[in-house]
Structure formats: C-alpha cells, structure tokens
Amino acid sequence: MNAVPTQPPWLPTTRQVAIGGIVLGLLAFWLTIPPVSARSPWWPVLVGLCAIAAGIWAVTRGLRRPGWGAIAAGLVGIALGLLSTRASVSNLDQVVVWSALLSSTLVWATPLTFAAIGGMFSERSGVVNIGLEGMMLAGAFFGALGADKFNSWELGLVCGAVAGGGFALVHAVMAIHLRADQIVSGTAINFLALGVTGYFFIQIYGENGTPGDLPRIPDVNIDALGKVFGHLNLMIWLSFVLLIAAHITLFKTPIGLRIRSVGEHPRAADTVGISVYGTRYAAVVLSGMLAALGGAYLSIGYLGSFSENMTAGRGFIALAAVIFGNWRPFGAFAAALLFGASTALSFRLAQPWGNASVLFQALPYVLTLIAVAGVIGRSVPPAAAGRPYVKQ
C-alpha cells in the first residue's frame, strides 16, 4: 500500500474520472437534442471522445468496469448524437416530447416489470425460468378470455394469473420433482403456451378475433399528478406497488430469506428445516402468475384485444431485465424502464427515422449481452440457479 505514489488531493480519483466519462458520454447525445439542439456534428464527437479518453484512462489504471462503461457511453453518445444532428430540428421536437415519451416508457415497461419481478423470484429460489414468455402469453390470452366470458376485467386478471400459474406449475413439477433440465422445460412451456393460446384463440374466436367491447383495466385519473402520472393505467400503479412489495419481501422478511437461501445453498437451507421443494414451488408459481399479469396488462389493459403470439419476445426482454438488474427488484425495474424506453423510442422515432428505429428494439438484447459479458458490472446469478435439488 505504501508503494502506491501519493496523489495530490485536488486530482480526481480514477473512479471519479470513469464516472465523469460516463456522464460525458450521455452529454454527447444530450447536447444534440432539445433544448440545446447543437447542430454541428463536432460537438457530440468531441464530447464523446473525451468520454472515451476518460474511460481508457480508468481502464488502464485498473478500474476496468466503470472505464469500459465510459468508453461504451462515449461511443453510443457519438453514434446517437451524429444521428440526431442529421435529423431535422422540427422532427426532433416532434419526437422528443418528454411527457409522451415518459408515459409511453411506463406503458412498455409495465409488462416487463411484472414478468421480470416474477422471473427474479423464480431464479432467486434456484429455478431458471425461460418460460416467462409463454406464461406472459398465457396471461394475455386467458386474461382476455376471462374478461370476455365473465364480462369483468377483475375476473379476467384472475383467469390470466391462474393460467400463468398453471403453466408455471408444469414447469415447477418438471424442474423440481422430475429434475428435468430447466432450459428444456422452459422452452417447452414457451412452445406449449404458443400452441395452446393459438389453438383456443382460433377455436373460440376464429377469424374475427376478440370482441371489441372487451372489459378493460381502467386508468387511474388523478389530475393533480399532471400529464404523465395523472392518467396511468391501474396496472402501472400496481407495478410500482409490486416493486416495493417484492423488495421488502425478498430482503426484509423471513420468506425472502428462505427464497434466497434455497437459491444459494439448498442443502444448507434443507438442513435448517426450510422446505426446499415447497419454497421453490411457491416461487415458480408466483413467477408464472406475475408474468401472466404482465401479459394480461398487454391484452386487456393496453391494447384491449388478443392476437396470436402477441407478447413477441417481451418475456425474453423480461428475462434480460432480471439479468441486467442483477437479480434485484429495483435493478430489474430499472432495466425494465430502460428497455421500455428503448421500445417507446423505437415507436416514437419511426416517424423521422423510418425503419432504422427498429434497431432500438434490439437495444435491450445488446445491452444484456454486454452486461453478461462482464464489461459493465458483472452479473452474478444465484449460486444454485438451474440446479435441481435432491433431497436426502
């Protein structure tokens, strides 16, 4: 320790440089959008290069992760900045309507939040849940079916949750008692949900699709909260509640301790008398029900109809959010917001950018790939995730 040359106190530490680099990278993009709207392409390049430089400085001094983060932020800042300086100013004003973007982000983040928090419970208990996509789809279809048959959105939500829980129960039996490979079983759940929902959708509704007067989950109108938060759907508010409840359950209650312990070291948990199988069953079924609520939000909350394979990979984005958020509720929620924002941007940018905005849809997957590659903050799954437990 004494060998390290002392540094004058007025110089920033390596970590501060790296964080500054990340901020600069964001700044590179921010400069080019309203209200600043720098039109010269040199600004984002200059600022972005500073960010990259800071990143390299940090990496070469041992702070690899924040440093690489700064480099990535700089590159992304330059790329986005250049793109937006090429777009015309009026288009940009039209796209970047912050309040619309924010509420759209919340809309797209909500199904992801439900599914991601569900997936987090399952993985925390040691069962990898690749079937989130299928469970969401089941929730979307059976939610719509229940809402239609009982003419009530509440019962629709219940039907959706029960269906998602049912699919999750199949996954749980396979993964826990039969000790099947959890990836195989999860993939099977995805196929099964796709087949079952498609089959019954066509059998029951046929060509016409779900009826137009499907009962919808209502919006919560609180004018005092302003444009963005004043008219959010009930499910969006519920997702905030769920987030806090999940955090408290997982980290502040004995239940959460049990879930985490069977996911980290099932043998130890078994030794102290925790039912490994019971806890895992409960966590997996809960994850299916939550994912299904996310799916039901899509069908009877947001769109008001069901179509075949309507989740279109959102279950996998939710899985990505679990990983990106490092298996923590707030992390998963932040990731869901980020990924929701990229979906929202993709739709908002369709006007000025045309087809290229589709690339924003790929952003969650690219970011997660980078995250699991360990470049920006290594992701560490629960120790026993994916491993069946054998009682002795």
Place this chain on the structure above:
Amino acid sequence: MSEPQSQAPLDADPEGYAPSVARRLAFYHRAGGIVTPIMTAVVAFLMGGIVVLSTGHNPWRTYKAIFEGSGLNWFFHVGNHSIHVPFTDTHVWFLWDTNTNHVAAYNLTQTLLTTTPLILTGLAVAFAFRCGLFNIGGQGQYLMGTIVGVYIGSRFTDMGHLPHVLFALTCAALAGALWGAIAGFLKATVGAHEVITTIMLNWIAYWGGSYLFGRDGPLQNHFNKAVPISDDIVDNAKLPALWGNPHLQALHVGIFIAVGGLIAFYLILNRTTLGYEVRAVGFNPEAARYGGISVARNFILAMAISGLFAGLAGGIDILGWQFRLGVLDVQVSNIGFIGIAVALLGRNTAVGVGLAALLFGGLLTGTSTRSLDPEVFPPQLAGNLALMIQALVLLFVGADLLILYIWQARRKLRLPGAPRPAKGSA
C-alpha cells in the same frame, strides 16, 4: 454427505446453470436406448389427440389427414413406375410414382424440404450438447445464414453457377458459425452462460434482419421500395432442383447436404481428435482440463461448429426454395427453435436427429395450410396443434428421466452415481 450427482457439476460449472446436461446424456446413452424417444413421441401425439377430441374434432381422422398431408403415405402406393435419373436423360424402373402432379408425391417433396433445414438446426443443437453446452441460439444462427445467403445470392451476378452456390453457402455457414462462436467465446472467456447469450443473439438477429430488409433498409429490394423484402437471388445461385417443379418449391440438392451433415456430425464426434475432446469436455470439463484438453478452445469450437450447421441450414433454405427473404420470413421463422426438439428427441445422435427431423418435417408439412384437408381439420388449428405436440415432446424428454427410473427400478439396475428417485415423484 457425498452426492456425486450434484456435487461434481457444482465444481465443474461455477456459473451453476443446468450443469447436468452432459451427465444426463451419458445416462440416456447407457439406458433406455430407443424406447424412451418413441414413447415420448407417442405420448405427445396421444395428448395432442386428447386436445383435438376435447374441442369436438375427431383425432383419428385428424391424424390421418395430417399423415396424408405430410405425403408419407406415398410410400404405400407401390406400382410399376420409372424414375428420371437427375442430370441425365435416362429413366430406370422404380417402385413408386414420382410424378409430383399427384398430391402425395408433392406433399412428400414438401416434407423433405422442411426436413432438410431441421436436420441441420437439430445438429446445431446436438453438437453443442455433446460439448455440454445448450445452444438455444440455433434460430439466430439460422437467421444469420439466411441473411448472408440472400445477400451473396443476390449480388455477384457474374459468378459461375457452382462457384456462386459454394461461395454463398460457405459465407452463410460462416455467418452462423460466427454467431455461435460469439456465445462460445463469451462462455470460454468470462463464463457468460450460453443459454442467456444465445437467446440475446437470437433476438439481435431477429431485429437486425427486420431492419436490413425493412422499408428503406440497406438490403431492401432495389426495384420495389414498397415491399419489406430482399432482392431476389440470381438464377446462378440457386441450388439445382431434384424432384418436382422448380417454380413450386421443388425438392433440391440441399437434402444431400443435410444428410452429409449427419455423416459429418457422426465422423467428427466419433472419429476425430476434435470430437473426442468435445465429448470429453461434455462429460466432465474438469477431468478434460486435467487431461490436458483446452476447455475454452472446445467451447468456442463446439459453438462455432454448431452455428456452422445452423447457418448452412439458412443458406440452403434461401438458395434452395425461398430465393428471397422478407421481414415477415425473419419474424415468423422458427426452424431453429424446432431444432431443439429435433435434437432432444433424437438423443443428440446422428441417426436420431435424422429420424426426428423427418418426424417434425412431416408434422409441420402435414399441418400446413397447403397440405391439410380443411374439411377434416382447420389448418390454423393444426399449426397450433403441431406447436403443442413439439412442446409435449420437449416436456416428456425431460420427464423421461422418470421413465428411466421406472425402467431402472424394474430391471433392478443401479446406475453408478444416479440419485434415488425422490419420494412422491408422480
């Protein structure tokens, strides 16, 4: 507190995901043989039949119609016919009527056409499995093959026929290999779990393809800017047709490439040093490492070879019968995902993968809108029935551990290291 089944993988795979794949596989190879895959398929079809029955259709007639839609009934109609030897003018005597104006023969060509890529995407999953890796990214690797295949096939217009085809197929296969190798590289260097990375790569390929061929995308059709579709590939890049009318999706020589893939798979795994190392890593990475085998190198190679198979499948589909690639093709294709079911049902062996691919090829063709008799069963329902059957096959592939336990208990056979069946496993 010795628990060989779960303790060894705990050391072997620090990431802790599904480490038992290879051990489970070794278990399958020792016991059960061909019985469990057949039982798996039969039970899956039976349960599909129950769904058909419960929704007011006749399962027997439905399955009969699907079987006829697959064209496999063609083999039942024997007679005194002749066959045209491809690429020559001679005709020789043949037991079956090969005229594709007949429905059964045409349907059979379509079944074989679907079987071709399924064999290769099945191999893509199976090869990685033999190295202890779960390649769930066959779909992304297949898509990369189609994207590169359609790019090369529609450019380089002045190349000769054979060079162009070989060039396009090679590039398509390499694109798939690259896509697979990314996952292998991340697994080998930072230990990122291949299931997660390949899922992400699947969706990156999906959206990448949607961008490339979408309206005003870089590879969108140069003549008609209104349709989100690629340029057509040139005639010189098309695979020669073998059986049927080339304008109506004839069976092409790609089927031989796929069968060649099966043989190559067998030879690589069982007759080469590379295959030996791959299987050694698959059985036990720690022991392999101790024996001087580079686990990292084999992870990357196995994923690259897996991707090579899937990319080749994509290239063959483009050059063989699709001839162009649209955004919709990219988004609805699921050949790579079905490859997972093919590989698992086929027990990751060459013969098994070939047979399972034929089964699923027949199922997909038999339930397609064009082949299935709509009087008997609505094809839109049948497509979803096929999905359900695939899902049930996958589920029972997992559950056949149970079947094996029963099998084992009945024969009073204790496999070394195999855990006792848990109490209450129904």
